[in-house]
Amino acid sequence: MEPILFIIFGAIAVGGAIMVVTRKHPMSSALYLILTLFAVAALFVLRQAHFLAAIQVIVYAGAVMVLFIFVIMLINVPENKLPMERLTGLRLLGVVAAGFLILESAILARRFAMPAGSTADAGSVQAVGRALFTDYLLAFEITSVLLLAAVIGAIALAKRKI
Amino acid sequence: MTPIAIDASAMMQGLYCILPEILIVATALFVLFVDLILPEENRRILCGVSIIGVALSLFTVFAMGPGKISGFSGAVVHDGLGAFFEIVILSACALTLLMATGYSEWEGTHKGEFYSLLLLSTSGMMFMAKGTDLMTIFLGLETLSIPIYVLVGFHRHRMSSVEGALKYFLLGAFASGFLLYGIALMYAATGTTKIAQMVPMLYDARLAASPVFLAGVGLLLVGFAFKVSLVPFHMWTPDAYEGAPTVVTAFMSAAVKAAAFAALIRVLLLTLGGLQPVLWKVLWVLSVLTMTVGNLSALVQNNVKRMLAYSSIAHAGYILVGMVSGDVLGGQASLFYLLVYAFMNIGAFGVVMLIAQKEDEGYDIDNLAGIGFKYPALAGLLTLFLVSLGGIPPTAGFVGKFYLFSAAIKHGYIWLAVIGVLNSAASIYYYLRIVVYMYFLPAKGEVPVPRPPRIAFSLALCASASVVLVLGIVPSSVLEFAERSVLSLLM
Numbered sequence: 001m002e003p004i005l006f007i008i009f010g011a012i013a014v015g016g017a018i019m020v021v022t023r024k025h026p027m028s029s030a031l032y033l034i035l036t037l038f039a040v041a042a043l044f045v046l047r048q049a050h051f052l053a054a055i056q057v058i059v060y061a062g063a064v065m066v067l068f069i070f071v072i073m074l075i076n077v078p079e080n081k082l083p084m085e086r087l088t089g090l091r092l093l094g095v096v097a098a099g100f101l102i103l104e105s106a107i108l109a110r111r112f113a114m115p116a117g118s119t120a121d122a123g124s125v126q127a128v129g130r131a132l133f134t135d136y137l138l139a140f141e142i143t144s145v146l147l148l149a150a151v152i153g154a155i156a157l158a159k160r161k162i
Numbered sequence: 163m164t165p166i167a168i169d170a171s172a173m174m175q176g177l178y179c180i181l182p183e184i185l186i187v188a189t190a191l192f193v194l195f196v197d198l199i200l201p202e203e204n205r206r207i208l209c210g211v212s213i214i215g216v217a218l219s220l221f222t223v224f225a226m227g228p229g230k231i232s233g234f235s236g237a238v239v240h241d242g243l244g245a246f247f248e249i250v251i252l253s254a255c256a257l258t259l260l261m262a263t264g265y266s267e268w269e270g271t272h273k274g275e276f277y278s279l280l281l282l283s284t285s286g287m288m289f290m291a292k293g294t295d296l297m298t299i300f301l302g303l304e305t306l307s308i309p310i311y312v313l314v315g316f317h318r319h320r321m322s323s324v325e326g327a328l329k330y331f332l333l334g335a336f337a338s339g340f341l342l343y344g345i346a347l348m349y350a351a352t353g354t355t356k357i358a359q360m361v362p363m364l365y366d367a368r369l370a371a372s373p374v375f376l377a378g379v380g381l382l383l384v385g386f387a388f389k390v391s392l393v394p395f396h397m398w399t400p401d402a403y404e405g406a407p408t409v410v411t412a413f414m415s416a417a418v419k420a421a422a423f424a425a426l427i428r429v430l431l432l433t434l435g436g437l438q439p440v441l442w443k444v445l446w447v448l449s450v451l452t453m454t455v456g457n458l459s460a461l462v463q464n465n466v467k468r469m470l471a472y473s474s475i476a477h478a479g480y481i482l483v484g485m486v487s488g489d490v491l492g493g494q495a496s497l498f499y500l501l502v503y504a505f506m507n508i509g510a511f512g513v514v515m516l517i518a519q520k521e522d523e524g525y526d527i528d529n530l531a532g533i534g535f536k537y538p539a540l541a542g543l544l545t546l547f548l549v550s551l552g553g554i555p556p557t558a559g560f561v562g563k564f565y566l567f568s569a570a571i572k573h574g575y576i577w578l579a580v581i582g583v584l585n586s587a588a589s590i591y592y593y594l595r596i597v598v599y600m601y602f603l604p605a606k607g608e609v610p611v612p613r614p615p616r617i618a619f620s621l622a623l624c625a626s627a628s629v630v631l632v633l634g635i636v637p638s639s640v641l642e643f644a645e646r647s648v649l650s651l652l653m
Contacts, residue, residue: 025216153312156275
């Protein structure tokens with residue numbers, strides 16, 4: 001059962017990602033991005049990382065994407081003013097490079113077995129919480145400094161008068 | 163699940179280990195708070211408060227000594243290397259703040275946000291220098307970068323400032339992605355993010371040749387190469403350096419580079435034991451490219467700030483020369499050069515800042531014509547810093563380059579040393595070009611009147627100048643400190 005689900009959700013994630021970059025209207029791109037994020041969350045569930053899956057949905061598909069959509073709606077570029085994207089040589093080269101990257105990853109994945117590290121409950125809320133407040137306590141705290149810096153920075157750049 | 167048992171003594175040790183960083187973050191918060199209650203015209207105090215915080219932190223680093231203290235289950239360590247780089251970073255921050263007293267007055271950056279961002283960025287750099295877990299290093303890098311992006315664009319009304327910030331931000335975010343992906347692959351290959359646990363695994367030939375791990379190391383290298391602006395990851399440097407407020411440029415060129423090199427040295431020196439046969443070629447090519455492209459582009463610049471930006475790219479190449487060999491001698495030379503470079507580069511930016519009347523137009527090289535005999539002190543200082551950047555004795559820049567290139571020769575990288583010396587010779591042309599402009603060319607019209615420096619500003623310039631001179635004549639004690647620092651890492 002698991003491999004089949006993996007293939008289904010993996011295909012949805014990749015298909016959604018391709019749609020994100022090929023849609024003309026930014027709004028459809030954003031909606032497809034949400035689809036991709038949900039599919040990735042499902043992949044996390046398959047890997048027993050329930051907490052990560054929940055966070056993925058709440059933070060990315062929820063908060064971040066809502067902001068994206070707000071911005072797109074606020075800017076509201078009319079359909080006929082949208083810039084036309086052309087297939088230039090550089091872009092073709094990008095597609096070729098992406099193809100190589102996929103091929104390489106496939107070869108790597110075949111030649112290389114993952115170390116058996118993740119047990120059944122390594123991804124549960126308790127396990128993640130425990131890791132955050134023991135082994136990764138410092139990383140957790142530095143993140144708070146980082147977020148503070150980002151808030152101050154945003155205010156310094158965006159406020160009319162500081 | 164059983165409740166987590168908290169080991170109080172281990173916790174205290176961890177907190178003691180990061181005491182200098184805690185002091186800096188606390189100062190940043192305090193500055194923000196004081197900014198709220200302070201009337202507009204007294205904002206100058208904020209700069210003083212920041213300087214006191216940095217001085218306290220620097221004092222703590224010295225008081226803690228070079229002894230090894232590790233904390234937070236091996237996420238950070240206070241060792242010789244960490245202490246050395248903390249001293250470099252904090253000195254650069256202190257010099258920047260001293261210069262900011264004057265600069266903020268002219269350009270209106272006496273803002274709580276300006277100082278607290280500068281301090282938060284400094285704390286990120288220190289975490290990066292001390293991090294022994296790739297997670298800590300990555301978070302340190304982000305904490306360093308985000309405030310710097312904002313500081314580059316702090317002059318919101320100046321087109322070049324905003325442009326530089328946007329370019330730096332977009333490319334920087336991309337580079338952070340590379341770094342993180344590299345860390346993820348390294349984690350996938352080894353099952354750990356702690357460098358200390360990774361190192362013994364590298365002597366297992368299967369892992370050292372594993373494509374996943376090598377791809378991870380490569381991506382990690384790309385991320386760092388971006389931050390220290392190695393060619394071909396340097397595209398953002400000239401624009402960001404030119405657009406940023408000049409104090410921020412000085413800070414970036416010295417401190418950001420030092421922090422990124424600190425993490426790079428820690429990762430590379432430790433892992434090179436197993437990876438040296440693969441990695442040295444990459445580093446060799448990067449180093450040669452960086453030196454050559456940096457110097458050749460600097461030759462044709464007419465904007466002094468832009469020229470110094472390209473020169474800083476070239477200097478990253480020189481520093482990398484010391485790391486190609488990947489042992490104590492080269493590491494020591496790189497460390498020494500980073501320290502010297504911080505002082506001479508900030509000094510050079512400081513003098514240029516005084517002479518230029520305003521951002522953008524003031525940095526044209528024509529503006530320097532005729533300064534030489536009219537303002538002998540300023541011109542003399544600038545000449546000293548430029549001579550040191552060019553690597554001419556008896557300055558510290560010469561000693562630094564001498565040790566870098568001799569380390570390369572001792573390990574048989576003769577060609578690398580030859581290319582380095584040739585580059586260094588070529589760089590003398592554009593450094594001395596400024597000196598020629600100052601002393602031998604008549605001014606076009608009025609000689610611009612440099613801004614009168616405040617006491618703090620003069621103090622910063624004098625401190626930089628004396629470090630450049632003293633280390634040029636008696637470098638042994640600092641060289642020994644650098645050697646002990648590298649050794650403490652390998653023990």
